Amino acid sequence: MLDFPRWKIWAIVLTLIAGTIFALPNLFPEAQVARWPSWLPKKQINLGLDLRGGSHLLLAVDTEAVIKQQVETLEDSVRATLRDTRDANGGRVGYGNFTTGPNSVSFLVRDASDVDAVVEALRGLSQPIGGSFSGQRDIDVSVRDGTRVTARLTEAGVNERKRLAVEQSIEIVRRRIDEMGTREPTIVRQGEDRILVQVPGLKDPGQLKDILGKTAKLEFKLVNTDVPAEDVYAGRVPPGSEILHMQNDPNQKIAVRRRVIISGEELTDAQPSYQQGQPVVSFRFNTAGGKRFGQVTTENTGKPFAIILDNEIISAPRINEPILGGSGIISGGFTVDEANNLAVLLRAGALPAPLQILEERTVGPDLGADSIRAGMIASIIGTIGVLTLMFVTYGRFGLFANAALILNVILILGIMTFLGATLTLPGIAGLVLTIGTAVDANVLIFERIREELRAGRSTLNAVDAGYTEASRAIFDANITNVIAAALMMWFGSGPVKGFAVVLTIGIVTSVFTGVTVCRMFNVLWLKRARPAKLVL
Numbered sequence: 001m002l003d004f005p006r007w008k009i010w011a012i013v014l015t016l017i018a019g020t021i022f023a024l025p026n027l028f029p030e031a032q033v034a035r036w037p038s039w040l041p042k043k044q045i046n047l048g049l050d051l052r053g054g055s056h057l058l059l060a061v062d063t064e065a066v067i068k069q070q071v072e073t074l075e076d077s078v079r080a081t082l083r084d085t086r087d088a089n090g091g092r093v094g095y096g097n098f099t100t101g102p103n104s105v106s107f108l109v110r111d112a113s114d115v116d117a118v119v120e121a122l123r124g125l126s127q128p129i130g131g132s133f134s135g136q137r138d139i140d141v142s143v144r145d146g147t148r149v150t151a152r153l154t155e156a157g158v159n160e161r162k163r164l165a166v167e168q169s170i171e172i173v174r175r176r177i178d179e180m181g182t183r184e185p186t187i188v189r190q191g192e193d194r195i196l197v198q199v200p201g202l203k204d205p206g207q208l209k210d211i212l213g214k215t216a217k218l219e220f221k222l223v224n225t226d227v228p229a230e231d232v233y234a235g236r237v238p239p240g241s242e243i244l245h246m247q248n249d250p251n252q253k254i255a256v257r258r259r260v261i262i263s264g265e266e267l268t269d270a271q272p273s274y275q276q277g278q279p280v281v282s283f284r285f286n287t288a289g290g291k292r293f294g295q296v297t298t299e300n301t302g303k304p305f306a307i308i309l310d311n312e313i314i315s316a317p318r319i320n321e322p323i324l325g326g327s328g329i330i331s332g333g334f335t336v337d338e339a340n341n342l343a344v345l346l347r348a349g350a351l352p353a354p355l356q357i358l359e360e361r362t363v364g365p366d367l368g369a370d371s372i373r374a375g376m377i378a379s380i381i382g383t384i385g386v387l388t389l390m391f392v393t394y395g396r397f398g399l400f401a402n403a404a405l406i407l408n409v410i411l412i413l414g415i416m417t418f419l420g421a422t423l424t425l426p427g428i429a430g431l432v433l434t435i436g437t438a439v440d441a442n443v444l445i446f447e448r449i450r451e452e453l454r455a456g457r458s459t460l461n462a463v464d465a466g467y468t469e470a471s472r473a474i475f476d477a478n479i480t481n482v483i484a485a486a487l488m489m490w491f492g493s494g495p496v497k498g499f500a501v502v503l504t505i506g507i508v509t510s511v512f513t514g515v516t517v518c519r520m521f522n523v524l525w526l527k528r529a530r531p532a533k534l535v536l
Contacts, residue, residue: 004523012520015512016407019414026413045417048424048498049186049198049363051372055205058359059195059212061169063162066353067103070153070161074139075105076258077125078151079239082107085121087114104152112147119143122151129160165352166193173197173355175348176211186422194358200422205362207341215310215354216345218264220293223304223316227255247312248333254313256306261296262289263350270346272339273329279339280331283346290326298322307332309342375428382432383409390439394446397536400521401442401514408438408506408513415505424498434506440477441514445470450536459534460526467519474515481507 025033025044033042049056075098085093094110095118109115119141126139138157142150153161170187177185177199186198202208224241232255237243240259246252266289273282285293296305297319306316307330314332334342386405390398412431416423449466457465485507488500 004520009520009524012517016411016517019407019411022414022417023410026417041417043417043420045413046420046422047200047372048422048427049200050425051423051428052200053363054198054200055202055208056359056361056363057197057205057208057212057357058190059169059173059197060356060358061166061193061195062354062356063165063193066161066165067153067158069353070158071100071103071105074125074151074153075100078105078107078122081121081125082118085114085118087111087117093118101152103158104150106148106150109147109149115143115147115149118149122149125151129156162193166195168352169355170195172349172351173212176344177208179344179348195355205360209357209360210341211344212355213357214345215351216264216342216348217308217310217350218267218346219308220261220263220296221256221259221306221308222261222296222300223306224255224257225303231255244306244308244311244313246316247309247314254306254316256308256313261305262292264346265349266292267346270343272336272343275329275331278331279334279336280329281334281339281342281346282327282329284327287326290324293326293328294322294324298324372428375425375432378432379428379435382435386435386439390442394442394536396525397442397446397449397522400518400525401439401446403521404442404513404518405435405438407517408509409435411509411513412502412505415509416502421501421505422498423502426496426499427502430499430502430506434503434510438506438510438514441470441474441511442518444474445515445518446536449534453534453536459531462534463522463526467515471515474511478507478511 022041022043025036025042030044033044036042079098082093082095087093093114095107096110097108099106109118122139122141126137126141129136129138136154136156138154138160140152140154142152144150166189170189173195174185174187177187177197185200186196188196190196197208197212199208224237227237227241231237232243232253235243237255240257241255242258243253243255246254262285266285268284268286268289270281270283273280284290301319301321304316304318307314314330330342383405387402390401390405392398394401409431412434415421445466448470449462452462452465453459482504485500485504488496489504492500
């Protein structure tokens, strides 16, 4: 335990230097650090919402809208399947009296002999849930009164679609906030259909609400020019069509085909731009989307098509010629900010369901500054108390332990900076706790050395035995602490997770500094001074 070859000493020294270099930027203002040379680390610890201030939103995913959309999709699929289903003579199956329920679609088959063929065809729409071996499917097909066929979303299918909608919403929210250039947002699920969003340092919470409040579902659909204007305003459209209004003029309505030509899911990029001095958004499709867009515009040259965002028509231009380049322009009388936000939304992707803001809270930076000041005072008082006690109790060895304790705090800050971890108010509590418990290892070792000295051992033998025997208990105790901290990180969120992160890093660094670094200090002094008697 007292053998310290030169390579090991250099490895420890380089580790401490690296930790100090990464921790150093946290001692200076961010503006000053930005002017440092490029070869120096400039990264600083990310401060959480409670320390830095920012925006706090609690969102609810409108899962009922997801199910409503799923039923509409089911209706379109059922109609398409019925058009392709043939009776025993090879003719089309006759059906009518189409009705839509909360989670179902039903219709009458005119000829009872065609029911089996219809049911078999509709069952092909059903998909397994949770793998092919689960036995659960998302659609159930049943027959009532001999000729009424009902296709219903199963309970398992509804629950699975809601779960996926929330998970997809969390991912899309994360992408949108990342596009805004914010640092270390907290985005976690709460309950079945709620999302907690905390964005530290965000100065404009209104922009955050605008970005998250839009579904950003982009669709391209053909305009149904066969529907007279009087029928459109009277709400009469044939099956397979729907009425939407213009975004900049809600009183202007247009009938469009319900079938989506191409959707925003096939966009690869969207950027704000200018056309004839007006802000617009330029977009580009992926290969498959560009090919599809070119094919549709070729087949429908001379016809109008609608560019639709969140069920509102942005524009409805006429296709003058085939658009084969896989790119285009969206113009709709945007302001510069509206064009920028729309580009962000399209790049991040569409939400599967609307989000409702249930709770909004803005934390000012003054509160965070007060928290940091209080945490610093507590840390300084705790550190001074521990340093004084160790020096008074253990003398020179206590001085070495104090040096290791200071290096421990520096390493914690350096590692948190390097990993990009977020420091929260509970994290400061974890730091103060780490300072108090970091010297536990030294206390165990020094007390064991005292026992060995009282037993009559020589100085070197007593120190060697103290480190050897106490190290087992130290490692066992800290492994237990790491397991507890890991469980808090895994199952916890927000403040609990912030506390666990600092505690875990502190446990690892305290073992390194308290056992390895402090032992190196003691060994180098013993070999240099060679005291005949050790006073401890």
